[in-house]
Amino acid sequence: MGLKAISAPRIFDGKQYHSNAALVWNDEHIHSIVPISELNDNIEHQHFADALIAPGFIDIQVNGGGGVMFNNDITPTGIEVICSAHRKHGTAYLLPTLISSTPERIQLALNATQQGIRDKIAGLLGVHLEGPWLNKDKKGAHDPNLFYAPSVDDLSQFTWPSQGKVLVTAAVENIEPSALRWMKEHNFTLSCGHSNAKASQLTEDKLVLVDGFTHLFNAMSPFEGREPGVVGTALNTDRAWCSIITDNIHVHPQSFLLAHKAKPQGKMLIVTDAMATVGSEKDYFELDGEVISVVDNKLVNSRGNLAGAHIGMDESVANVIEWGIAEDEALKMASTYPAQALQCDKLGTLEDGFRASATVLDREYRSQAVLVDGKLY
Ligand SMILES: [Zn+2]
Incomplete structure (x- = not known):
């Protein structure tokens, strides 16, 4: 399995915020959080406009x-x-x-x-x-x-x-x-x-x-x-x-x-x-x-x-x-x-090596998508 990513204007990793960033995972585990501009072209990637990505x-x-x-x-x-x-x-x-x-x-x-x-x-x-x-x-x-x-x-x-x-x-x-x-x-x-x-x-x-x-x-x-x-x-x-x-x-x-x-x-x-x-x-x-x-x-x-x-x-x-x-x-x-x-x-936090789990929320904090062990729902 290759790397996959979701991105949004804001990511909260459980400790701090990242602007215009992507959460990258490999199979079931988090690989990294990187600026969207640094995302490699061959990474399967979904962008959520106007959203916030938080720990699942x-x-x-x-x-x-x-x-x-x-x-x-x-x-x-x-x-x-x-x-x-x-x-x-x-x-x-x-x-x-x-x-x-x-x-x-x-x-x-x-x-x-x-x-x-x-x-x-x-x-x-x-x-x-x-x-x-x-x-x-x-x-x-x-x-x-x-x-x-x-x-x-x-x-x-x-x-x-x-x-x-x-x-x-x-x-x-x-x-x-x-x-x-x-x-x-x-x-x-x-x-x-x-x-x-x-x-x-x-x-x-x-x-x-x-x-x-x-x-x-x-x-x-x-x-x-x-x-x-x-x-x-x-x-x-x-x-x-x-x-x-x-x-x-x-x-x-x-x-x-x-x-x-x-x-x-x-x-x-x-x-x-x-x-x-x-x-x-x-x-x-x-x-x-x-x-x-x-x-x-x-x-x-x-x-x-x-x-x-x-x-x-x-x-x-x-x-x-x-x-x-x-x-x-x-x-x-x-x-x-x-x-x-x-x-x-x-x-509970988005850290390298942690289980690839996240919750994507819109401006009103309604769920847009959920990542569970590397699978996006
Ligand atoms: Zn009770």
């Missing part, structure tokens, strides 16, 4: 897309449909996210992920298990009848994927330190979420094992003067990242901006928490036998409760820029920081 977006919480819910189609084919739907919104890589389910179906999700990675499904980075190890008092759209606190024995019963990332969202207060340690020993990324912990329940021996906090502010005990809750602990634990949904529905822009000020740079990252309706004509889906539909851009169940988000990564990035976050920081929140959160080598 990484969404670590995607429940569905393209009409498919991962929970309802736990197969490599289902994963492929979801990845493809999210590419329309600039997402290069994602973690298909299983909402609380039975142990049998969790095993199916782990198997489908392993198979998908072997089959090289474009954009598949691993799997996110959101529950069923959650707190009933912060169940969100999950079925609390499925919740339990796993022991080391329970965790060892599963056959875990040997490739790809495993992210677990769990209510840390309910789980024995031994089980949390087991997850860390197996290189899982551990995020506290759907948690009703008081700050005092997130003891140092547990907190030290927590890498992050899932969809900050949503489904967690709030920050109050006398009780910092999970929100306060998340904001005050510098080492840990916080994911956040920026659809202007789940979190008020002011709360987002305040949290962004509180966290050290690099520790706030955007997730969509998207459902089947994203990248699809369908405006409803079923979860655990319940119909969830889009009403005024919100996904709600029959009781009117929020049940995930109807938004893509590109729109999420556009929102935070509109709320006052600098463009480069917004782009890093969608790529560089999630790559760091999952400890993905060679993703």
